[in-house]
Amino acid sequence: MNQTTQLRFVYTPAMVGLTSLVLLIPLAGLVLLVRDPRLDVHWEHHPTHFWLVLLTATLSAVLAYSTGAAAVRRGDARVLFVSLAFLSAAGFLGLHALATPKVLLDTPNAGFTLATPVGVALASVFAFLSSLTVSGITWGKRLRIGLLALLALWAAASILKLPPLHATSVPEAADGILTVLAVPSVLLYGVAAGRYLRTWWVRPSLMLLSMISAFVLLGEAMIALVFARNWALSWWEWHALMLAAFVLVVAGVRIQWYEERFADLYQADTVSGRRELSVLFADLEGFTTFSEKHDPAEVTTMLNTYFQVVVPQVVGRHGGDVDRIIGDALMVTFNKRGDQPDHARLAAAAGLALQAAATAVQATHPGWPKFRVGINTGVASVSLLGTEGGRTHTVIGDTVNVASRIEGRAPSGAVAIGPATKALLPRANTESLGLLSLKGKDEPMEVYRLVALGE
Template sequence: MAFLDTRERAPAVDRGRGRRRRARRGALVAGSLVVAVLPLAGLASLLLRSHLDPHIENYRLHFVVFGIVGATALLLGYTAGEAANRRGDARVLLLSLAFMATGGFLGVHALGTPGILFMEERGGFQVAIPVGLLIAAVFATASAFIDLRPDLIPGLIRRRTLLRGAVLLSMGAWFAWAALRLPPLQGSGTEAATDGLVLAVAVVGTAMYAVSAVRYWSLYRDRWNLLPAAVIACFVLLAEAMVGVAVTGERKWHASWWEWHGLIVSAYLVIGFAVRREWRDERFRHLYLPTTRERHQEISVLFGDLVGFTRFAERSTPAEVAAVLNAYWGITAPLVTRRFGGEVEKFIGDGMVAVFNTRGDQPDHAVRAARAALALQLELARLARRHPEWPPMRVGVNSGEAMLREVGGDGHVAYPLVGDTVNTGARLESLAPAGGVLIGARTYVQLPAGTVVEPQMGLLVKGKDDPVNAYLLLAVP
């Protein structure tokens, strides 16, 4: 019996798998194009056959639907913004701003429904949707191409609060402008393209959403997932809605007018469904930039540990031990995060780890970490005066480059920092005196003039062949 060498079979098997993969991808693209064209075909049919485009005027339905969809888009924007804050991801940040803009202007449009706040139609409220969609398109396009400009990412993250404020301000300004009927929004107007300005908005918005969809497809076609697919579908639907804005003319309250409104509703139903299906703690993980998942970062790390905690726990009840930990960490967490902008990475029994500049938006991370360490010891010294039997804390701070890398999957994902900077910080903490702060040389050189230290030269650190120079930190101006 003759046998075929497996080394000869392998290339043929690989070629077969490649052909099947390409065939599936081609079928997916073809099917997606057909689905994408259907709304435009339906819109054309309604416009070409007026008897299929009935007049359906329902103010209550209009207010409820767009109020709910606007609130949903705002909620998506908030959720995405929280993920962007936590991980420092510029793509998700820009998407969150796009969702916020759409949701906010949908809400403005809903409030302008006759019979809600005003009895008559007002032009500013009627054109709020295309204006909001255009603003959102700017952020959507930026999110699609931000990976090409990594130099812009730290600045965007630093200015995230300002950007959100600008979006919210634009909503409020448009509402006031429309309510006061200031020129050129003083007329009744319509949402359709009855003048060149709204037509131009629709054309530009359509192009931007289409380009964004194509770019997302090129980014994620080889690592397909429900959430990127939903973003692409959302952009396609919003592009088609902008086409509806451009071509429905004076067909307000007709079926063709309702259709492009329905496309906006569908876009956010798709996104909402996809986000709901993702793992709750990292719903936007599949959209993160590669530099969010893995990057080298200049950071400062702060380690804290309770001295003699094991002996204290031996002679104390579990309730007393829990009370000590709750008191210590109840002071530590808000001090590090709120006062100094750090992140508590984890508590491990009687130890804690905090990190500064994980998002690359804290150039003064060493100063923040040093000041946080001294402030922490000051607060704990006050606590010790009330509870002298409680164990004191020692703190180590170190600065330098570390690697942040995503580990895990659905169910548990972590973004730990690893490297010699982190390991040395842990060793410095173990050498720090009770109630003191020991900092590394890289931290010390970044502190301002007037910093008071006591040099601790040539320390022998476990796991390192060469001695380490460190400094007992006493004061930072």
Template sequence: MDHLDIRQHTHGDARADSAARAHPRPRRLGAALIGGAVLVTLPLVGLVSLLLQSRLDPHFENYRFHFLVFGFVGALAFVLGYAAGQAANRRHDARVFLLSLAFMATGGFLGLHALGTPDILFSGDRPGFQVAIPIGLMVSAVFAAGSAFVDIRPSIAPAVIRRRTLLRAAVLISMGAWFVLAATGMPPLRGETDEAASGGGLLAATAIAGAVLYAVGAMRYRRLYRHRWSTLPAAVIACFVLLSEALIGVAVTGERKWHASWWEWHGLIITAYLVIGLAVRREWRDERFRYLYLPTTRERRQVISVLFGDLVDFTGFAERARPNEVAAALNAYWSTAAPLITRRFGGELEKFVGDGVLAVFNSRGDQPDHAERAARAALELQRELAALGERHPDWPPLRVGVNSGEAVMREIGGPGHVAYPVVGDTVNTGARLEQLAPARGVLIGESTYRGLPPGAVVAPRIGLRVKGKAEPLDAYLLLALPQTA
């Protein structure tokens, strides 16, 4: 293929997806109604047990059951957090990323609570493990509420994504630190305590603060998704409400350890994550968290640089060579290009299509030097593929076009296939520059040239005529860039 055309016939798919979001399928509405029924009836059980503790609050103490149940639910919540984090990384979505941290925090501290069950790892009660659940829920509540309000200012979501590694590390380190404190009985986790302090205690105040955060987050999600209702947003709201109720239970009934009221707020946590787990399970596997993405994930304008690469006369080469040799050549080219573009220069591979490649720089808005990155990647790619060509002189050479400017990144498609391509004149012009580039050469647009550091060596190509554009283009054949420090 000698031309990589990024335009797609997508209007029908986009309209169909929009209609699907506006008119949820009956099964999604049914799941939402079931979740609502759970929310209405389950707290009533807790209210009755609180009012009639002496008659409806029997004692049930089973260490193995406690360990297995909370170990399982903790693992479930942590796996959900990991899966959400993978989706957030793939689509650069801050809302789903913050939800992933909320799930991971709950899951991790639930696991710590399970490990602290008497006669599992330690004999007797360890105060730090006993209070792990409310502490974990409080940490989770901060991220949960943050996910609901991450869109209130345009600058917040990109900042979260840029710091995602640090935030995830902070959650994991807090879990490890809590385990060490709890296991060793170091201050302030030394002495006799329980999973809830008295009504005026610090732990009770923390639980109430977490309950408020979850409740506020649930109300915000309800407002955000009231016009595009589906199972997953409904499940998130249900999860937040249940966890808010659980924290209220921590503050009010936590001191009645191993009694029915104590088990009940544990049950609310279990129910919350079963609801989320079932909702995620029902979504399309490849984009399970798609209905929670921010509007800016679904569509946004961004100044980017694009790199197009294409093999010269690949059709003739494919006609002359054996199919296995053609496949070997493509594998050698793209196995060289992929790590070079993504790891060394921080670009993102949009796609390989036959003998063509499209890479994008600054798609997250965190690479102010994106034009230089794309240009250096293009030169280095030509250098490495030239060395490869010396060993295989019959393989076709590469030509590269680079262009910079504003483009639109938009969700296209629906369940079954969703893509987030970059579209616009910047991208189309980049494709045209690649067609005009000489074999083993790099042709860059004027906007890319303006983004290069002083000392760039170029050969001007002024007034180029390209297909589909009324006005001629000024371009530059890039020969060299100054060495970086």
């Protein structure tokens, strides 16, 4: 029985119903408090409020950072929208914590007080967008900067008491502002949770279930915001609901294996899509012989010395993604996320830069083996392979296999490219290395030595 089958067996419709019932308990408690004000006990304690909100904001900020890093690394729009949802909640919750009297200001402030409903409402928009299928994340950086700018402007307007945030207080009760924010927010959280539930039903996972529960709890927090009485139990309830929402997601993240923690949120194209890209292979010619004649510590020193200078060339300078390093072998991809239309040129430039950096190392270590580099361009499958405890996001297909074969034809200290890569580099200076016969192909492939890219 595989993992998916096991999860389907555990999470039966009855279990889904039970989970839904548990998530609805806070609403039942809110109704009870609203209907019987005697139960809605007043408790005003500013330090508890400050630390509760600050803790909630911190958890949300941690999630925003971790999901944002995963989104950029894998080019996944869904995870990026989730990150923006956490970021908006974290930022505005942090501002709300500062609304606690005697923390930043002596008296309540409308801007800081309204920060929570505004932040949670904005997060509902990103939560809804995360449930859709969106391609690419080239817009992600601009959107994140825009959100941070909005937070900064809101904070400045609140501190300076600029209109419309100049009032000394805003009662957190059922007024028009909160209702206008709450109604669409609850609907958006509900739609997002429903769409995630459909995904979970096809592909059950703890991470998806955590996100569904978080959306439901945040929607309930917006309802509590409308009906709560200031500093009463109903008012404390929506603070606790938001904390519970983020704790659930953090718990889900902690339980996941460290590699590809947010893989269960990836869109289908990230998990298994097709993309035109360029693949670079590099290894050290004569590495086996060198290893046999030297102590393992010396071999390790040699490899680390090389990688410290060549990896920054292909990653930092030319935007490649290191897919794997096995011994002396290095596999790098370009356009894996679909955001590098000039991937062939980037890969070629990275190959030449790698050899230049390696040559500088060899000048002081003449006995060390030299790199050879092979590059190929074509369509490959971008896939998530393996299961918990051994998952990797990689590219597979004939394009990858041919790149490895081309690297085997490259002369020591040189860069070899295939015809598909050469076709995308019309001004490159190349020399033919002859025909390369490939298993399973009727016609041999001509391989070229890349001398220079040209202007």
